[in-house]
Amino acid sequence: MRSRQDIDVRPIRDDEIPDWVRAVNTGFLRPPSVSEAELADRATYIVPERTLGAFDGERCVGTFRSFAQEITAVGGAAVRADAITSVTVTSTHRRRGVLTRMMAQDLAAAKERGDVVATLIAAEYPIYGRYGFGPATTAAEWTIDVPRSGLDPRLAGPDDGGRIDLVDGDDVRKTGPELYERFRRAQPGAIDRSERWWQLATGALVRHGVTWTEPFHAVYRGARGEAEGLLTYTVDDRWGDAKQPLQTAKVTDMIAVSPAAERALWRYVCSIDWVTGVKTGLRAPDDLLPHLLPDPRAAAITSQADWLWVRILDVVAALEARTYGATGALVLEVVDEKGSAGGRYRLDASPEGASCTRTTGSAELTLEVGELGALWLGGESAVRLAALGRVREERAGAALVADALLRTSRRPWCPDIF
Structure with missing residues (x-):
């Protein structure tokens, strides 16, 4: 067995990206094979100088990547963050200080760059506290029993002078970024979304290994015609006995810059014909949603856990x-x-x-x-x-x-x- 000192931790070279990707796939228990399509996809966002690998000889046994991010502080300021992702240590090389060395190198570089905080989404709770991270936000998901909610199933649309329009991916790429910027300036904990994010969310770019299913997009416009909310969702195809529709709408994204937009979009998705259940996706733990329903008990929390972790650097x-x-x-x-x-x-x-x-x-x-x-x-x-x-x-x-x-x-x- 090699000692800790024999494992080389350093930024990867371009020619080492395939081995690094294989180690990432291995660490996340995905098939370890690496296709040309996956490499082409990874090449669009991997920056070798911010991508660390731990090498035992020629084999990559640890992975770590960071990228520039902005996070909204209380009050709306955009704060520079070092966003950490793709963290793995191959199971054959645990307990040798590999993650500690990768983390130390990245955080030192982030501090030198002038990043104020570092952020990550923790797959496992016990790991990152020892590196100075703390769970700063929580996310919750509700499942709504629509028939029990008390909402009028004959809802014709918003009753506040606004309107809801179904749009396609092209429209979302035009409207979504500016709307999201308005949202995140008012939401502590929100992070910036890149052009790549919007391409992936609308099918303009499909990640390797993902089967794309076109979702529905609904935009709420207030009485003055300005977009104030965006809802993206999919619907399954489930029927009960005697042709009873039992479809569930799954919300994959919902942003709103006004309570009116939130109310209108949640009421809309709960009023779609055939939809008897709504999964909200991950929301803030104090989301308005349950109490936007006449019967809040119709919305049951099905998942709640820590989400964004923050490490103060300055x-x-x-x-x-x-x-x-x-x-x-x-x-x-x-x-x-x-x-x-x-x-x-x-x-x-x-x-x-x-x-x-x-x-x-x-x-x-x-x-x-x-x-x-x-x-x-x-x-x-x-x-x-x-x-x-x-x-x-x-x-x-x-x-x-x-x-x-x-x-x-x-x-x-x-x-x-x-």
């Missing part, structure tokens, strides 16, 4: 980038054993702005950098984390002050996976 920039709903000051002792974000910081915040500086003053709240990541977008409670023993009050009441400053009235949400 404490000052991260805390100064967001806004605050209250006025106050707090001295934080941030512990970062595997990075450079540790230290003691004084946060002075108000609705007019905030400043964060290093200080030698007495700490009031001590926490790991991962817990700061969980708190940064406003969805987690410092009081709750203190009760769990994950933050420590050095001054009584400090966790309450942290909640007054950091928590938001609505939960953060990331609608996308990467």
Whole structure:
């Protein structure tokens, strides 16, 4: 068995992309074969200098990729992020520090570039906390029993002066990006969507190994004719005895910039002839949906879990980038054993702005950098984390002050996976 030092961790070369892709497929338990079509697809977005491989001799046994991303902070600022994906370690090479070395290289490069945070979607919960990441958003999916919902099945359309139009993929590529930008500027935790994202979502580009099925797209326009919401969904083909329709609509994307758009689009999808069930896709845990129905119990949560994880790289920039709903000051002792974000910081915040500086003053709240990541977008409670023993009050009441400053009235949400 080779030692840890014998495993070479470095950015891959162009000629190593096939071996790297094979290792990714192996790690995610997909068929390890690599076709020319898959390589052609990967070549459109793989940047070798931001793609790490761990090599045991000539064999790639670990993979790691990052790319530039923007994430919306509380208040609407777009913050530079290092988005991490395609993380695998081949099962024959676990417990040798391979992931630790890949993570350290990438985060150091991100810090050098000036990225403020790093982000990822964790396939497994226990892994990333030890690298300073904290679960910053949660996602939930509801299944709606339409006949039980209490909605009028004869719904003719929005009753607020707006309208809903079915559109095709070409229309979505024209309308969707600008609408999404309006949405994400108001949604803490939302990330930017590339042109490639919209091509994949509308069938202009089909990922290797995916069988494309054209979805339905519905746009809500307000009384002034401006697009305020976009719903994308598919419908299965299920029938019961005596030709009873039992179709389920599965929502794959729904963005809205007004409550009116949300209400209209959810009512629309629940009013489609033959549809008796709706799967909402992953939504914010405090989504308006259940209470938009006359009987909220008709919407049952079928999945709820952590979603976007955040790792703070620059404490000052991260805390100064967001806004605050209250006025106050707090001295934080941030512990970062595997990075450079540790230290003691004084946060002075108000609705007019905030400043964060290093200080030698007495700490009031001590926490790991991962817990700061969980708190940064406003969805987690410092009081709750203190009760769990994950933050420590050095001054009584400090966790309450942290909640007054950091928590938001609505939960953060990331609608996308990467």
